[in-house]
Structure formats: structure tokens, C-alpha cells
Amino acid sequence: MASSRLLKIGLIPGDGIGREVIPAGRRILEALPSSLGLKFEFVDLHAGFQTFEKTGAALPDKTVDVLKSDCHGALFGAVSSPSTAVKGYSSPIVALRKKLDLYANVRPVKTVMNAAKPIDMVIVRENTEDLYVKEEKTYDATDGSGKVAEAIKRISQKASYRIAAMAGEIALRRQKIRQAGVPSIHKGPLVTITHKSNVLSQTDGLFRSTAREALALAKFNSVEVEEQIVDSMVYKLFRQPEAYDVIVAPNLYGDILSDGAAALVGSLGLVPSANVGEGFAIGEPCHGSAPDIMGQGIANPIATLRSTALMLEFLNEEEAAAKIYAAVDANLSEGKLLSPDLGGTAKTEDVVQDILRRL
Amino acid sequence: MASSRLLKIGLIPGDGIGREVIPAGRRILEALPSSLGLKFEFVDLHAGFQTFEKTGAALPDKTVDVLKSDCHGALFGAVSSPSTAVKGYSSPIVALRKKLDLYANVRPVKTVMNAAKPIDMVIVRENTEDLYVKEEKTYDATDGSGKVAEAIKRISQKASYRIAAMAGEIALRRQKIRQAGVPSIHKGPLVTITHKSNVLSQTDGLFRSTAREALALAKFNSVEVEEQIVDSMVYKLFRQPEAYDVIVAPNLYGDILSDGAAALVGSLGLVPSANVGEGFAIGEPCHGSAPDIMGQGIANPIATLRSTALMLEFLNEEEAAAKIYAAVDANLSEGKLLSPDLGGTAKTEDVVQDILRRL
Numbered sequence: 133m134a135s136s137r138l139l140k141i142g143l144i145p146g147d148g149i150g151r152e153v154i155p156a157g158r159r160i161l162e163a164l165p166s167s168l169g170l171k172f173e174f175v176d177l178h179a180g181f182q183t184f185e186k187t188g189a190a191l192p193d194k195t196v197d198v199l200k201s202d203c204h205g206a207l208f209g210a211v212s213s214p215s216t217a218v219k220g221y222s223s224p225i226v227a228l229r230k231k232l233d234l235y236a237n238v239r240p241v242k243t244v245m246n247a248a249k250p251i252d253m254v255i256v257r258e259n260t261e262d263l264y265v266k267e268e269k270t271y272d273a274t275d276g277s278g279k280v281a282e283a284i285k286r287i288s289q290k291a292s293y294r295i296a297a298m299a300g301e302i303a304l305r306r307q308k309i310r311q312a313g314v315p316s317i318h319k320g321p322l323v324t325i326t327h328k329s330n331v332l333s334q335t336d337g338l339f340r341s342t343a344r345e346a347l348a349l350a351k352f353n354s355v356e357v358e359e360q361i362v363d364s365m366v367y368k369l370f371r372q373p374e375a376y377d378v379i380v381a382p383n384l385y386g387d388i389l390s391d392g393a394a395a396l397v398g399s400l401g402l403v404p405s406a407n408v409g410e411g412f413a414i415g416e417p418c419h420g421s422a423p424d425i426m427g428q429g430i431a432n433p434i435a436t437l438r439s440t441a442l443m444l445e446f447l448n449e450e451e452a453a454a455k456i457y458a459a460v461d462a463n464l465s466e467g468k469l470l471s472p473d474l475g476g477t478a479k480t481e482d483v484v485q486d487i488l489r490r491l
Numbered sequence: 492m493a494s495s496r497l498l499k500i501g502l503i504p505g506d507g508i509g510r511e512v513i514p515a516g517r518r519i520l521e522a523l524p525s526s527l528g529l530k531f532e533f534v535d536l537h538a539g540f541q542t543f544e545k546t547g548a549a550l551p552d553k554t555v556d557v558l559k560s561d562c563h564g565a566l567f568g569a570v571s572s573p574s575t576a577v578k579g580y581s582s583p584i585v586a587l588r589k590k591l592d593l594y595a596n597v598r599p600v601k602t603v604m605n606a607a608k609p610i611d612m613v614i615v616r617e618n619t620e621d622l623y624v625k626e627e628k629t630y631d632a633t634d635g636s637g638k639v640a641e642a643i644k645r646i647s648q649k650a651s652y653r654i655a656a657m658a659g660e661i662a663l664r665r666q667k668i669r670q671a672g673v674p675s676i677h678k679g680p681l682v683t684i685t686h687k688s689n690v691l692s693q694t695d696g697l698f699r700s701t702a703r704e705a706l707a708l709a710k711f712n713s714v715e716v717e718e719q720i721v722d723s724m725v726y727k728l729f730r731q732p733e734a735y736d737v738i739v740a741p742n743l744y745g746d747i748l749s750d751g752a753a754a755l756v757g758s759l760g761l762v763p764s765a766n767v768g769e770g771f772a773i774g775e776p777c778h779g780s781a782p783d784i785m786g787q788g789i790a791n792p793i794a795t796l797r798s799t800a801l802m803l804e805f806l807n808e809e810e811a812a813a814k815i816y817a818a819v820d821a822n823l824s825e826g827k828l829l830s831p832d833l834g835g836t837a838k839t840e841d842v843v844q845d846i847l848r849r850l
């Protein structure tokens with residue numbers, strides 16, 4: 133406890149409400165009790181569509197360099213996608229994930245324990261390949277029927293193995309927390325492998341068999357492993373969400389499943405994520421830049437606060453993370469100061485203050 | 492009315508509960524009032540995993556030939572996928588869609604009007620390309636890190652155009668039915684184009700721009716057109732399903748979305764589909780072969796009965812289709828004879844008899 137650790141955190145607000153919620157992440161880190169022995173330094177960094185319009189680069193080299201050489205972690209807000217393709221623009225978060233080899237996108241989706249239908253799952257999404265390699269080409273159909281475009285879906289044994297191993301580790305960690313007495317809706321650790329190998333026997337087949345292999349390691353002996361075809365997974369997600377503990381999926385399915393899971397807990401404004409690599413993590417709320425509510429000061433800061441906690445978890449500061457989660461849960465359980473997406477009338481600032489107070 | 496039409500229908504039960512529900516489709520066609528002037532002839536055809544085990548072909552040539560040369564439409568049950576890849580086996584329904592150029596997969600998802608949360612949408616899924624072209628390859632990573640597999644996602648202007656035009660036609664047809672006085676939760680026709688062009692700018696970008704082009708035709712003037720990124724679409728599907736009328740999507744997203752939508756109405760056992768080409772349609776319940784309940788006589792026949800009606804719609808027998816829909820809705824509205832997936836205790840046979848009685 134006495135020893136102190138300095139963490140340097142990059143702050144990348146991005147566009148739209150990203151600018152309204154990322155400051156909340158900084159404030160909660162600054163407000164953590166000093167007994168935790170954590171000190172923070174912050175670096176303001178740029179990325180996003182506005183940055184692109186100003187500088188010609190959606191993800192300036194400087195942002196990547198500073199994160200790589202100087203930071204332990206970062207918070208990323210959200211970026212706006214132009215409504216039609218703009219030459220030279222491509223999503224900075226997708227690029228960042230690849231450039232920093234943040235191979236796992238971890239998305240916990242959880243209700244408070246006293247919810248009518250409690251849900252407590254984590255979606256562990258592969259974060260570097262699949263269709264996100266963005267290798268595309270367009271050509272003319274030989275029969276003169278117009279254009280044809282192709283994209284490559286790439287699945288590697290290496291990436292599939294490490295993401296499945298990460299899912300296994302997370303399942304074990306969650307089990308440890310349960311065993312330490314935290315109430316839970318789950319009996320034991322379960323990993324559900326999601327794929328579409330009934331159609332994509334080679335790519336998704338490789339994901340599936342490699343994930344099975346990784347999860348067959350002795351250390352995962354206590355983890356139950358099952359599979360769901362992605363369409364059926366979406367169906368089950370909505371019919372019996374309480375059944376799922378850890379879901380591991382290739383990039384695109386993970387993207388889709390995590391939005392689906394977010395719908396179950398009432399709002400994307402509640403759902404955090406972390407982009408995780410070796411010794412580095414970027415917290416990122418799952419919601420977008422929400423131009424429709426931007427500038428009104430009503431964005432829900434909870435996804436960002438939870439993403440901040442999640443980043444801390446992956447920097448091995450679990451105690452600090454637990455404090456943030458508890459403060460957020462207390463705000464939600466009481467249910468008095470809620471932002472409009474949750475049916476309340478509180479402003480971003482009201483919610484932040486209420487949660488800081490509970491820290 | 493006086494004139495009579497003979498329709499030849501192929502029956503392909505497939506595996507598992509497919510064998511228990513397809514006969515219901517035949518029975519309801521035979522039970523249609525003779526005043527409709529329809530006569531039916533049936534041909535029993537084979538496909539599926541059992542067929543593969545017996546004959547070495549999951550989709551025998553004969554099945555394709557008879558459908559092509561001799562049938563107006565067909566009913567397809569469900570097929571079992573082997574739990575690990577079996578050499579030489581690949582999904583017969585995917586092959587059939589391509590061989591007969593059944594380019595649209597139409598999936599209406601609807602509650603009865605008096606439901607607490609009425610939903611009434613149709614998912615119009617492109618049915619011939621995208622990742623379903625199944626062009627895959629596997630190779631060794633150059634860095635020795637194991638295997639890498641790639642699949643091609645192919646999107647053509649031609650297929651995108653015709654599926655979007657089909658979505659537009661369906662939107663108009665639904666509007667006509669509303670204008671004829673059928674109560675509806677929708678004010679006007681709306682088509683929602685689903686894609687992920689923020690990541691896949693060429694493939695999904697082509698789908699999106701081509702769909703926009705098709706729906707800009709003068710005949711679709713009255714149709715409102717909007718877009719949703721696929722992850723956000725899944726989110727919205729669960730948060731405000733009542734907002735959607737017709738959703739058009741590339742193959743894989745359509746597959747995923749339709750299972751998601753099925754979850755909303757309570758059971759896959761309720762959701763029909765039709766695989767539609769020029770002048771030919773195959774009705775197919777959305778559910779799978781359900782080995783867990785096979786042989787117990789408790790499969791819900793409603794998805795098949797509605798698929799039978801849907802097939803008739805696309806064979807321009809809308810009056811006959813309407814009779815079947817009404818009989819099914821009456822059974823559901825009364826809610827006395829429901830199969831176990833809907834919380835009831837009725838057997839397949841009880842449900843079929845109840846619906847036939849209401850025809």
C-alpha cells in the first residue's frame with residue numbers, strides 16, 4: 133500500500149460526446165483515494181474526424197508514438213464516421229488497435245445485482261483481424277453486370293489462440309472474484325465460443341478448433357467450454373442472457389454481439405470496453421460520438437467511467453477498479469441521478485458528481 | 492375464381508424436426524378451400540445430413556433437377572450440421588439457394604396485433620453471395636506462427652441492386668395491404684439498409700450505394716429510406732423493434748438479424764422464410780433441425796405453416812396466403828393450443844389440427 137505507482141494515461145476524446153465523457157474518466161482517476169498509492173499523469177492526444185479535417189490524418193503519428201513510448205494506458209472517447217466515404221479517412225480506433233497490437237477487445241455487460249433480470253457477461257472480441265484487416269478491392273464483373281467488390285476475412289491460429297486464452301483467463305479471474313464472496317448469477321466459469329463454421333469451415337473452423345485447443349490447457353480445467361453458431365448466439369443472447377459468462381468471438385461477430393448485449397442492459401451508455409495488449413490497455417466506451425445529443429451536456433458518463441476501471445484492471449490495479457465499479461453500481465442501484473438514456477433527467481455533470489461522491 | 496391453377500410443390504423435409512413439420516405444410520395446402528381454385532401436386536425430395544450419409548451427397552442432383560424442371564415451389568424443413576467438419580459435406584440449403592438463383596431470403600417477423608409490444612417487420616436478406624460464396628483457403632503463416640485461413644466476402648452491384656429493389660417492392664406491397672384496411676403499427680413504408688461501410692468501405696460501401704440507387708427509382712418515391720450500421724442495427728432491433736418495417740441486408744448480416752428478430756417474437760418456431768427467385772419460391776422455417784426435441788412430436792409447426800403461406804405469396808397466390816396467416820394468427824391470439832416453445836403443452840398435431848380447423 134505504501135509504495136506508489138505512477139501511471140501515464142493518454143486522453144483521446146475524439147469527436148462528439150467523446151469530448152464530454154473523457155474528462156469524467158480523468159476526474160475519477162484523480163479522485164481515487166490516495167491510500168491506493170496511485171499517481172496519474174495525463175497527456176492530451178488527438179484522433180478522429182475533426183482531427184482529420186484539421187490535419188489530414190485521422191490518427192496522427194504523434195498520437196501513436198506518445199502512446200507507445202510514454203503511456204501505460206489511455207482513454208478513447210468516440211469518433212464520428214463521415215456519412216459517405218471520404219477519401220483518405222479511415223477509422224482511427226481500428227488503426228490504433230492494430231498499431232499497438234491491442235489484440236483483445238473486452239466488453240463486460242452487466243446489470244446491477246438487484247435487477248429484475250440480472251445479466252453478467254463479458255464479450256471477448258478478437259481485435260486485430262477478421263474482416264477488419266480491411267483488404268478490399270473492386271473490379272468490373274466479367275458479364276458486364278456492374279461492379280463487384282471483395283473483402284478478405286482473415287483468421288489466424290495465433291490470434292485465435294491468444295484471444296481464447298485471454299477468454300479463459302478472464303473466466304478464471306471472474307470465478308476467483310465470485311469465490312471471494314462477490315454475489316453472482318453464475319455457478320462456475322463458462323466460455324462460449326462463437327463462430328459460423330457451418331458455413332465458413334476453414335476460417336471460422338480454424339477459430340473454433342484453435343479456441344478449443346487453447347481452452348483445453350490444464351489451467352483451464354475448471355472452465356466449461358461450449359459453442360454457439362453466431363446467429364443462434366444472437367437468438368440466445370436475447371432469450372436467455374443470464375446463461376452466459378464469457379463469450380469469445382472473432383472481431384466482427386464480437387462487434388455485433390456486444391451491441392446486442394448492450395441493448396439488454398438498457399443503454400449503450402452503460403457499456404465499457406478495453407482494448408488490451410501486452411501491458412497496455414485503452415479504455416473505450418462502447419457508444420459512438422452521438423452527434424444527436426452532442427453539446428447538450430446530457431451524455432451518460434458511465435460507459436467511460438467503467439472503461440476507466442476496466443483499463444485499470446488490465447494494468448493490474450484491480451483494487452482501484454473495484455472502487456470505481458462500486459461507485460457506479462451505487463449510483464445505478466439508487467437510481468435517482470440518471471441520464472436521459474436511462475429515463476432520467478440528470479446532466480453528465482450531475483452523474484459524475486454523484487459517482488465521485490460515492491468513491 | 493372459377494379458373495383453376497395446378498401448383499407442383501417439392502417437399503424436402505431434411506433432418507430432425509424438419510420431418511415433423513413439413514407434412515404440416517402439405518396438409519394446410521390440401522385443406523385450402525376449393526373456392527380458391529388451387530390444386531396441388533407434391534413430390535417428395537431428399538437433402539440433408541442423413542441423405543449425405545446414405546448417398547454421399549447432401550443435395551442430390553435429382554432434387555435440384557426436379558425442382559428446376561418440374562416444380563413451382565417447394566418446402567424445405569431443416570438440416571443438421573455435423574458438429575465437426577465432415578469431408579465432402581456442405582450445407583444443402585446454401586447450395587440450393589445458389590443453384591436455383593433464389594436471390595432473396597425473405598423473413599417476416601411479426602407478433603399478433605394485440606401483443607403487448609407489437610412488431611411487424613420483414614428482413615430481406617441477400618441470398619447468394621457475401622461470405623456465403625464459401626471461397627476459402629488455408630496456408631501457413633510466413634512467421635511460423637501457425638495456420639492462417641482466409642475467406643472472401645463478395646458483394647456485387649447486380650445482387651445488391653436486385654435485393655434492394657425486392658425490398659422496395661415488399662415495402663410497397665405491405666403499404667398496399669395497410670391501405671386496404673389491415674390494421675398496422677406502421678404509418679408508411681420504410682426500408683432500412685444495413686451495412687458496415689464504416690469499416691468495409693468497398694464491399695459494404697457498394698451494397699449501401701447500390702441499395703440507395705435502386706430505392707431512388709421513381710416507383711419507390713413513397714418509400715422512406717434510411718440506414719443502420721449492422722452493430723447499431725442489432726442494438727436498435729432490441730431497443731425499438733416497432734420502428735422497423737423492411738430491413739435489407741447482405742447475406743450474413745441478414746442471417747444474424749433474422750435470428751435476433753426471431754428472439755423478439757418469442758420463438759424461432761414462429762418465424763418463416765422464403766427463398767425467392769424469378770417465379771420460384773422455397774418456403775423454409777427459420778428454425779434448425781433441433782435434435783434435442785426431435786421425435787417427441789412437440790415441434791412448433793407454425794414457422795412451416797407461415798413459410799407455406801409466404802411461398803404462396805411469391806407464387807402470386809396472396810389470397811390463399813392470407814387465409815393461412817389468419818388461421819395461424821387466430822390460433823396464437825386465442826393462445827390455448829400452443830407448443831412448448833411458446834410455453835404451452837400442445838403437440839405438433841394438436842396445433843396443426845387447431846389451425847386447419849380455423850382455415
Ligand SMILES: CC(C)[C@H](C(=O)O)[C@@H](O)C(=O)O
Nearest residue numbers: 223225226387418689690722
Ligand atoms: C466505429 C467502428 C469502426 C467500431 C468497430 O466496428 O469496431 C465500433 O463499432 C466499435 O465497436 O468499437
Ligand SMILES: CC(C)[C@H](C(=O)O)[C@@H](O)C(=O)O
Nearest residue numbers: 330331363582584585746777
Ligand atoms: C444452416 C445455415 C447454413 C443457414 C444460413 O446461415 O443461411 C441458416 O442459419 C439459415 O439462416 O437459414
